[in-house]
Amino acid sequence: MDRKSISFLALGLVLGALVCSAVFSFLASGGGVGANTRVLKLAHGLDTSHPVHLGMVRMKERLEELSSGSMTIDIYPSGVLGSEVQCIEQLQSGVLAMSKTSTAAMESFIPELGVFGVPYLFRDEGHFWNVLDSEIGHDLLAVGESTGLRGLCYYDAGxxxxxxxxxxxxxxxxxxxxxxxxxxxxxxxxxxxxxxxxxxxxxxxxxxxxxxxxxxxxxxxxxxxxxxxxxxxxxxxxxxxxxxxVPDLLMIGTKVWNSLSEEQRAWLQAAADESSVYQRELWAVKTxxxxxxxxxxxxxxxxxxxxxxxxxxxxxxxxxxxxxxxxxxxxxxxxx
CATH class of the missing domain: 3.40.190.170 (Bacterial extracellular solute-binding protein, family 7)
Known part of the structure; x- marks a missing residue:
């Protein structure tokens, strides 16, 4: 083997080592996420063009901004992690952090949420959102904590x-x-x-x-x-x-919620609230x-x-x- 071939071989080995090192560091840090970043898994059954999914994308972006990159969300759409009921059960076990669910699916877990199914309960859309944005709506989000489930926000389902x-x-x-x-x-x-x-x-x-x-x-x-x-x-x-x-609900398992610090909870809640307002605007246009x-x-x-x-x-x-x-x-x- 001549000197030129040896030089190319040595260069190749060096470059290979550098690439391997970079790939190893990338994977070890969670695929581009910082080693100390808290990653929350969120699953739902909707497609990626749905206003609820787009609202969740906004929530992910705002959480990263509010936490200066120390928290993020991995979103799994289109039912890839299971049905609504399966995702709710994963919230309770702590396998999954968050999920979007309909109130109909939640009735068997949190009977109080069956109130949303009462026909002609809300006088109009204004009454609906006034209630959900009030203390009544906030209390309903928290009513299922004893079952391992806590609501973060409501999304418009018309x-x-x-x-x-x-x-x-x-x-x-x-x-x-x-x-x-x-x-x-x-x-x-x-x-x-x-x-x-x-x-x-x-x-x-x-x-x-x-x-x-x-x-x-x-x-x-x-x-x-x-x-x-x-x-x-x-x-x-x-x-x-x-x-x-009937609103869609963004639920978080209490096992994950309780594992967050007060500051992390505040960031997540603020991001969720902003995503709710944004999603309502998208929903109105889509309707x-x-x-x-x-x-x-x-x-x-x-x-x-x-x-x-x-x-x-x-x-x-x-x-x-x-x-x-x-x-x-x-x-x-x-x-x-």
């Missing part, structure tokens, strides 16, 4: 409304004889029964085919979900009755765009009188006396 395949739903009697897909929630089932329909719990991923094949005659959800699921392709009637306004899009696709926005639906659901209130929901129901109804 109002839930009926949509159908064969005929418009203008008043409660139109629901008689109709099979309506609902979430697996006692309150949602009671609501459709009170309105005269036949509640049918079906997994979200199976709903499009169920609507197309006539297994169910309709469903209920918010406008962005109606559009993104492409349910408007088979359901040409959308009834904006706003029977429930407007979704309604325009489905109308362009041939969906009729049905005229209805929500007061008729509310009156039909009034008997549900009597069934809630003596339940964990009752005290919160009274507080919300009395709130401005």
């Amino acid at each position: 109002s839930r409304n009926f949509y159908s395949t064969k005929k418009p739903i203008r008043e409660p009697r139109d629901l008689v004889g109709m099979k309506i897909r609902v979430q697996n929630s006692r309150m949602a089932i009671a609501m459709v029964e009170a309105l005269g329909g036949s509640p049918t719990p079906i997994a979200w991923g199976e709903l499009y085919s169920s609507l197309a094949q006539g297994v169910v005659d309709g469903a209920e959800n918010n406008p962005p979900s109606f559009e993104s699921s492409r349910h408007y392709e088979v359901c040409k009637y959308f009834t904006p009755d706003a029977h429930t306004r 407007r765009e979704s309604l325009e899009a489905v109308q362009e696709a041939g969906v009729e926005i049905v005229d209805c009188d929500p007061a008729l639906f509310q009156a039909a659901c009034e008997p549900i209130r009597a069934t809630l006396e003596g339940t964990p929901v009752a005290p919160w129901l009274a507080k919300i109804e009395e709130a401005e």
